[in-house]
Amino acid sequence: MNQKIRNQFPSLSRQHNEMPITYLDGPAGTQVPTSVINAISDYYKTSNSNAHGHFVLTQETDVIVEKTRAKVATFLGGEGGHTISFGQNMTTLNFALSRAISGCLQVGDEIIITQLDHESNRAPWLALRAQGVVVREVKLKADGTLDYKDFANKINEKTRLVAMGWAANIFGTINEVRKIRKLTHDVGAWLLLDAVHYAPHLSIDVQAIGCDFLLCSAYKFYGPHVGLLYCKPGLLDRLQPYRLRTAYQHAPYSIETGTLNHAAIAGVKAAVEYVASFGKGKTERAKIVNAMQRIHQHEIGLAQQLWDGLAAMKKVELYGPSMNTAERAPTLSFLYNGKTANEIGQYLGAQNVCTWSGHFYAIKATEVLGLAEKGGVTRMGISVYNTKADIDRTLEIMERLK
Ligand SMILES: Cc1ncc(COP(=O)(O)O)c(C=O)c1O
Numbered sequence: 001m002n003q004k005i006r007n008q009f010p011s012l013s014r015q016h017n018e019m020p021i022t023y024l025d026g027p028a029g030t031q032v033p034t035s036v037i038n039a040i041s042d043y044y045k046t047s048n049s050n051a052h053g054h055f056v057l058t059q060e061t062d063v064i065v066e067k068t069r070a071k072v073a074t075f076l077g078g079e080g081g082h083t084i085s086f087g088q089n090m091t092t093l094n095f096a097l098s099r100a101i102s103g104c105l106q107v108g109d110e111i112i113i114t115q116l117d118h119e120s121n122r123a124p125w126l127a128l129r130a131q132g133v134v135v136r137e138v139k140l141k142a143d144g145t146l147d148y149k150d151f152a153n154k155i156n157e158k159t160r161l162v163a164m165g166w167a168a169n170i171f172g173t174i175n176e177v178r179k180i181r182k183l184t185h186d187v188g189a190w191l192l193l194d195a196v197h198y199a200p201h202l203s204i205d206v207q208a209i210g211c212d213f214l215l216c217s218a219y220k221f222y223g224p225h226v227g228l229l230y231c232k233p234g235l236l237d238r239l240q241p242y243r244l245r246t247a248y249q250h251a252p253y254s255i256e257t258g259t260l261n262h263a264a265i266a267g268v269k270a271a272v273e274y275v276a277s278f279g280k281g282k283t284e285r286a287k288i289v290n291a292m293q294r295i296h297q298h299e300i301g302l303a304q305q306l307w308d309g310l311a312a313m314k315k316v317e318l319y320g321p322s323m324n325t326a327e328r329a330p331t332l333s334f335l336y337n338g339k340t341a342n343e344i345g346q347y348l349g350a351q352n353v354c355t356w357s358g359h360f361y362a363i364k365a366t367e368v369l370g371l372a373e374k375g376g377v378t379r380m381g382i383s384v385y386n387t388k389a390d391i392d393r394t395l396e397i398m399e400r401l402k
Contacts (some may be wrong), residue, residue, distance in 0.1 A: 002164035008033040008274075009385050016352050022390045026383035027169050027197060027331050029219045032267075034371050036223055039263040045262040050259060055308035061262050068269040069252065074285050075269035075272045076214060077205035078230050085236070085252040086260050087227035090217045091120040096255050097192075097213065097229065098124035100239035101161065110158040112151070112189075115368050116173065117165045119361045121194040121215075125163050134158070140368050144171035152183060159189040162249075166198035170362035170379065171320025172303075172331035174198070180212050190235075196220055200383070201299060201329045203292035206230050222384070223271030224264035229255065270292030278384070296330075299382040302391055305332035306380060309395035310334055316398075319369070319377060330382035336401070340375040344401075348378075351397050355380050 006012045011031045014021055023031060027073040047064065049057035069081030078084060094263050105111075111125045115137055129135050139147040146164075149163035155162070162184050165271045171206045177193060195204055199216040206214050214230040229252075236251035237338040243254055276284055277354040280292030300323075307323045310316045315337040321328055336344050343356035358376035380394070 006385055006387070008035070010034060010037070016371075019352045020393075021352040021354065021385075022393055023354050023383065023386070024226070024380040024390070024394060025320060025356055026386075027198065027220070027360070027379060028356050028382035029225075030200065030222050030383050032224070032271075033222055033274050035274055036219060036270040040224060040263045040267040043266040048263070048286075051196070051262070053256065056125045057307075064263060064266050064269070065260065068265045071269045071272045071284075072228055073230075075199075075204070075275070075288055076228075076230050077203075077207050077217075077285070079207065079233050079257075081234055082252055083206075085229040085231065085232050085255045086265060087263075088255065089225060089227040090194065090215045093215055093227045093229045093255070094120055095124045096241055096257070097215075097239075099130060100236075100241040100255065101190075102128050102131060102133070103240045103302070104238070105131070105133050105160060107132065108158065109160045110134045110136060110156070111156055112136050112162045112164075114138040114146055114164050114175075115364045116144070116146055116168050116170075116175070116362065117163075117364070118169055119363055121163050121165060121192075122364060125161075137364075138164075140365055142369060143363075144168065144173050144369075146173075146175055148176065148179065151180060155183045155187055155189065157187050159187050160186070161190045161192060163192040163194070165194040165196075166204075167248075167329045168362065168365070169197040169331065169363050170333055170360050170377070172329035172381075173321050174202075174327040174329060175395060177209060178210070184392055185210075187285060197329060197331070201296055202250070202327070203289045203290075205289075206232075218268045218271050221271060222274050224259060224261075224267040226268050228268070235303075238242045295384050298384065299330040299386070300328070302382045302386055302388065302392065303328075303332060305388065305391045306382070306394070307332055309391065310398065313398060315402075319371070331379065333377040333379045335371075335374065335377055340402075341378045342375055344378045347401060348394070348397065353394050353397060 009031045047060035049061045052056050069084040072084045113122050139150045190212040193211045197218045200221040212232045219225045241255040276287040279287035281287040318334045341357035357378045
């Protein structure tokens, strides 16, 4: 990936204190290309309006929203725009979904979550304990992967739903969701995937994977702050989300509350188109799949360089699956002996290297692995616009820490 790509992101040319800014904070949200910024501002310049009316602006708004649904369905390999709902963010959508699903559950029904997950895919399900639902937690192993034996032991005929992440935002672990899909099929349970950390790095095919629900967030893949929910056709209409009687009562609208962020939704469409622009293929779906392969190859190469450089530092201890793992997200977490994660974050931040420190809401994983009492870990993530120069600069600054 080259300077041409970097030129597409206005924020990358920003300096602070006469130093460049090195963006390794992608797991918390990526920078945004000009095409996405323009799509958002163009909406305000031309079509700003409420939805479902009889004049040109509102009709254009409806077209933009529906086109974005179709675009997101293509991005996720879904059956069409009718499977895609929008929300404020993934967390808000998942709470709405858990409340809707709770209406189908009886006392004693079981839900499985994992210790590796972001709290947004734990708390909405743990809340259902109050109505007598049994929520079981699959164990996390010291290497940052899930205990699949424990998983198999916990799934049984009472399991109604498995809610798990596809990629871990703290360690870059890719979970074996195909294996779990087989287990959920055997007992007739639904499978819900949190793909927030997976979507920026690898291509998703909801039909091939056979999940019932999948959530992600456009701000993690070069778009604005909009949450996205895929529901298998027909499934959302079996649920009763909280909604107004004045709103559409059917999928994909029934889980959306109030007026959507139309301008941001216009930006989501542009973000998917931006990702697709990296790929080759006859259809937009083929382009997206090819683009994600190319993006992943680029990102993993840089992650390897970063891992090797950090691993060579005596005081650094890296966590999570090694870079030799077959499938991995380009997200690295580490501790530096003698300094807390916050101190490392502050040191790097003072030199305009953007990283995050702490638990990143994957708080259970840090508690289980004894990292919480140490103040969590420092996390660096690679995005499409990162370069070898970013990694060289970061490692050189880390070397100076001695
Ligand atoms: C893996 C994962 N899941 C869920 C979320 C929550 O996403 P949102 O901010 O859209 O609620 C995040 C956010 O960082 C995440 O990394």
